[in-house]
Amino acid sequence: GRRYGVDADPRRALVTHGAVHAIDSILRAVLAPGDGILIPDPAWPNYEMQARLLGADVARYPLPASRGYLPDVDELRALITPRTRAIVLNSPSNPTGAVLPRELLERIVALAVEHDLLIVSDEVYDEIVFEGEPVCVADLAPDHAASVYSFSKTYAMTGWRVGYALVPGWLSDPLTRVLESSVSCLSSVTQAAALEAIGGDQSAVARMRDAYRERRDLAVGLIEGAGIDLVRPSGAFYLMVPLATGA
Secondary structure: OOOOOOOOOOOEEEEOOHHHHHHHHHHHHHHHOOEEEEEEOOEEEHHHHHHHOOOOOEEEEEHHHHHHOOOOOHHHHHHOOOOEEEEEEEEOOOOOOOOHHHHHHHHHHHHHHHOEEEEEOOOOOOEEEOOOOOOOOHOOOOOOOOEEHHHHOOOHHHHHHHHEEEOOOOHHHHHHHHHHOOOOOOOOHHHHHHHHHHOOOOHHHHHHHHHHHHHHHHHHHHHOOOOOOOOOEOOOOOOOOOOHHHH
């Protein structure tokens, strides 16, 4: 509500053992063996690991540097089959640092709605954006998208393992059943810590973002100064550096 102005039913918000647990649980709730899922390439490897453990068929959609590591809607459309059930999005991206523009996200959402697919939107770096704006995809498509968040990146609470997801109403009950079967519930101690983080002074979030931006600018300047062209990341804390052939 504070970040995006979303007024969602609290039953749509589920607390998980980190964002990785949220994504894994969502996939378990919607994928059966043989179902299809579209995953970005390059991407955080856990998406494919989780999908393949469920027996899903993985199709990778390319994020070339020549396009600023952004997906192409027509390429996504061409990968959809009658068995496709979900599309994974990640913005800001690990490992490219790309931030998907709202207009592009809206087009992907329209594609998902057209084919009745679920978008699993990994938004854990939403507070680490240098250029552009973060978008709550679950707000763009309340019945066709789940947005996943984490305290790990925003509040440097990686070891505390607190994540959460805003999911469609129809997914809330089956996802609750999956969560019950895996962890029962998240530790009350870490939940209390997360409440303190999200309800307390937020100035530390801005300080960390500014520090990451300074480090990005320094790294990009040094690499470009060495004569290496690269795509300047707009968010997260990653830098994709092209290497010579065979390096």
